[in-house]
Structures are given as C-alpha cells and as structure tokens.
Amino acid sequence: MNPHVFIFDTTLRDGEQSPGCSMTVPEKVRMARKLVELGADILEAGFPIASEGDYESVLAVSREFPEARVAALARAVPKDIERAARALEPAKKPRIHTFIATSDIHLKHKLRKTRDQVLEEAVKAVEQARQYTDDVEFSAEDATRTDSDFLEAISVATVEAGATTVNLPDTVGFTVPREYAAIIGRIAKRLNGNAIVSVHCHNDLGLAVANSIAAVEAGARQVECTINGIGERAGNCALEEIVMIMKVREEIMPFRTSINAEHLFPASQLLSEIITFGPQPNKAIVGSNAFAHEAGIHQDGYLKERSTYEIMDPRSVGVPDSKLVLGKHSGRHALQERAHSFGFNPTREQLDMLYEKFTTMADRKKGVTNEEILDLLQRELSPAASLAD
Numbered sequence: 001m002n003p004h005v006f007i008f009d010t011t012l013r014d015g016e017q018s019p020g021c022s023m024t025v026p027e028k029v030r031m032a033r034k035l036v037e038l039g040a041d042i043l044e045a046g047f048p049i050a051s052e053g054d055y056e057s058v059l060a061v062s063r064e065f066p067e068a069r070v071a072a073l074a075r076a077v078p079k080d081i082e083r084a085a086r087a088l089e090p091a092k093k094p095r096i097h098t099f100i101a102t103s104d105i106h107l108k109h110k111l112r113k114t115r116d117q118v119l120e121e122a123v124k125a126v127e128q129a130r131q132y133t134d135d136v137e138f139s140a141e142d143a144t145r146t147d148s149d150f151l152e153a154i155s156v157a158t159v160e161a162g163a164t165t166v167n168l169p170d171t172v173g174f175t176v177p178r179e180y181a182a183i184i185g186r187i188a189k190r191l192n193g194n195a196i197v198s199v200h201c202h203n204d205l206g207l208a209v210a211n212s213i214a215a216v217e218a219g220a221r222q223v224e225c226t227i228n229g230i231g232e233r234a235g236n237c238a239l240e241e242i243v244m245i246m247k248v249r250e251e252i253m254p255f256r257t258s259i260n261a262e263h264l265f266p267a268s269q270l271l272s273e274i275i276t277f278g279p280q281p282n283k284a285i286v287g288s289n290a291f292a293h294e295a296g297i298h299q300d301g302y303l304k305e306r307s308t309y310e311i312m313d314p315r316s317v318g319v320p321d322s323k324l325v326l327g328k329h330s331g332r333h334a335l336q337e338r339a340h341s342f343g344f345n346p347t348r349e350q351l352d353m354l355y356e357k358f359t360t361m362a363d364r365k366k367g368v369t370n371e372e373i374l375d376l377l378q379r380e381l382s383p384a385a386s387l388a389d
C-alpha cells in the first residue's frame with residue numbers, strides 16, 4: 001500500500017491569521033465540521049495564547065469534535081503551552097504544536113538569543129508539552145534559512161525530548177523545490193522514522209505546493225496546508241491542490257491521503273462564504289473557471305471526449321459539472337449544444353446564421369449569458385425548429 005501522507009489543516013490558524021480571514025468561534029466550528037467531513041487528519045484550531053477568541057475556538061472545536069485530532073499552537077514558552085493544553089482539554093487526541101525560530105536572522109533581530117539558548121528552550125517546551133499529551137509537534141520556524149547543522153541538531157534534540165512530529169517550515173516562502181527536498185531528505189534520514197517529518201510552506205514565490213510535493217518525495221509524511229491556500233501574506237500550500245496532485249498523478253506520486261475529495265469544492269465554497277473573499281477564478285481545482293471551457297477547439301474536443309481537455313472529473317472534487325462558456329472564442333459545436341439544451345434543433349443553415357449573430361454579439365462583450373442565447377434562439381428560429389413540443 002502507498003505510504004500515508006497526513007494532511008494537517010491550518011485554515012483555522014495560519015489561514016485565519018491573515019487579512020480578511022478572521023473567524024468568530026461559531027464560524028470556526030462550522031468550518032471545522034466541514035474539515036472533519038473532508039477527512040483532514042489534524043485540525044489546527046488556533047493559537048490559544050494569542051487571544052480569548054483563539055482560546056475559545058480551540059476549546060469549542062475540541063468539544064464539538066472530540067474524536068478529531070485537534071492541534072493548538074504555542075510558542076516555546078511555559079505559559080503558551082499551559083494555555084494550549086487547557087484549551088485542548090476536551091479533545092481525545094490533543095496535539096500541542098510548539099515552535100521557536102531557528103534561523104540566525106530571527107535569532108539576531110527578533111529573539112536576541114543564541115543557538116544554544118534556542119535549543120534549550122525548544123527541548124524544555126517539548127518536555128513540558130509531553131506532560132499534557134503524547135502527541136507533540138515541534139516547528140523550527142524559518143527552517144529554510146537556518147544553518148543546516150543547527151537544524152539537524154535541534155530536530156534530533158526535540159525528538160529525543162519527546163516530539164513525535166518535527167515540522168520544518170518555509171516560513172517566508174523562500175526556498176525552491178530542489179533545495180527544500182535536500183533539507184527535508186537530510187532530516188528525514190537523520191530522524192530515521194523516530195518522528196514524522198512535516199512541511200509547512202508559504203507561497204511568497206508561488207512555490208508552496210511545488211515545495212511541499214518535493215518534500216513529500218524526499219521523505220516528509222505530513223503536509224500543513226489550508227483550504228483555498230489562505231494564510232499569512234501570499235498564503236500557504238493549498239490543500240485541494242496538494243491532495244489532487246497525489247490523486248491525479250498517483251502513478252508518479254504513489255502516496256495516499258485520507259481526504260474525501262468530493263468535499264473539496266464544498267469546503268472551498270463554505271470558507272469563501274465565511275471569510276471576505278473567495279479563490280481567484282483561475283485557481284486550480286476550486287476556482288470558478290477551473291472546469292470552464294471557452295475556446296472553440298477545446299469545446300469541440302471536450303464535447304467529443306471530456307478527457308481531451310480535462311484531467312479530472314469535476315464531480316470528483318465536488319464541482320457539479322464542467323461549464324462551456326460561450327464567448328468570442330467559442331465554436332459552432334458549443335452553440336449547437338447550448339441550443340439543444342434549450343430544446344432547439346437548428347438546421348445547418350440556421351446554425352450558420354445563429355453563429356454569425358452570436359459572434360457579433362460576443363465580439364462586443366466579455367461573455368454571452370444563457371438568457372441572451374435563449375433570446376437569440378427564440379428570436380431567430382421558427383417554432384417549427386423547436387423540439388419543445
């Protein structure tokens with residue numbers, strides 16, 4: 001059987017902490033219900049020390065979904081860990097996710113600490129977290145700009161202290177696939193199965209998904225991601241994309257996830273309803289154009305055999321169906337299909353005449369609506385041409 005890649009959803013934490021994405025406690029619970037249905041392995045529900053609302057939302061998600069693996073974020077400081085543990089009390093499978101920055105840039109300018117101090121605090125944080133749960137994740141913030149020997153040392157030390165997952169985030173979206181694969185491969189080899197290696201990629205250079213995929217190939221077995229790719233700045237690795245890459249290209253990406261893909265689009269829709277924006281139209285998997293065809297050659301191929309221009313069935317990700325968009329690039333075949341769907345059966349000559357009028361209309365606009373097509377058909381075709389009777 002293909003190795004399992006754990007999907008760690010951080011829509012409710014990293015996603016929520018970005019502009020326009022804040023959620024109330026009931027909204028987080030509503031979204032969490034969808035994520036449970038989707039089959040996410042771990043739900044990171046918040047950062048309890050950050051605010052009362054975050055504390056309440058971790059508590060509420062833990063209460064509402066006691067069977068789910070719920071994670072809470074905590075800096076590597078005692079009061080954060082205590083607060084996270086308290087918020088997770090109702091959860092049957094609580095995970096404390098503790099982090100500290102490890103790159104020299106962060107050590108020098110943000111923490112003003114030495115590597116030795118950071119290593120000691122990380123170890124202490126993991127030991128403290130283990131007093132509350134046996135599921136502890138340690139994150140080396142800014143791992144991709146961290147000295148590689150120090151990254152290895154802190155990964156080994158935190159696992160010896162009891163961390164069961166070591167996350168190596170590309171916090172600032174700086175790395176590229178080849179480089180990230182080397183970082184992940186080295187740590188995975190060194191940890192030798194004693195902890196799960198996790199990845200958490202930001203999208204500042206548009207590489208979050210590509211970097212996560214490269215990391216999985218190099219030995220990572222947990223991917224941290226969000227619905228619609230929301231998250232700090234340019235966002236996080238998009239859950240729907242990473243999951244569908246492993247599904248659609250299973251022959252070269254032989255991994256499995258627990259995600260029920262038909263819930264991907266509904267999850268994306270629900271998130272868009274809750275926060276202040278949806279995915280851009282051309283967003284892979286869940287954008288409104290992801291299964292829309294406008295070019296005549298594409299529409300003709302698609303109408304003859306869907307697989308000519310579709311690599312996945314829209315219904316497999318919960319999108320009701322593909323869309324043939326009638327615009328200035330569309331061909332006769334698509335117009336004929338649309339006429340049939342409205343109950344009209346134009347002759348060849350009628351179709352030529354309709355097509356000419358349609359292209360004149362489409363040239364003037366960005367797209368032609370169904371109402372306008374219907375109006376054209378009703379105006380131009382005699383009742384005898386109708387199939388409606």
Ligand code: KIV
Nearest residue numbers: 099139141142169171
């Ligand atoms: O981007 C990051 O480094 C994070 C950590 C807290 C995991 O979000």
Ligand code: ZN
Nearest residue numbers: 014171200232
């Ligand atoms: Zn992050």
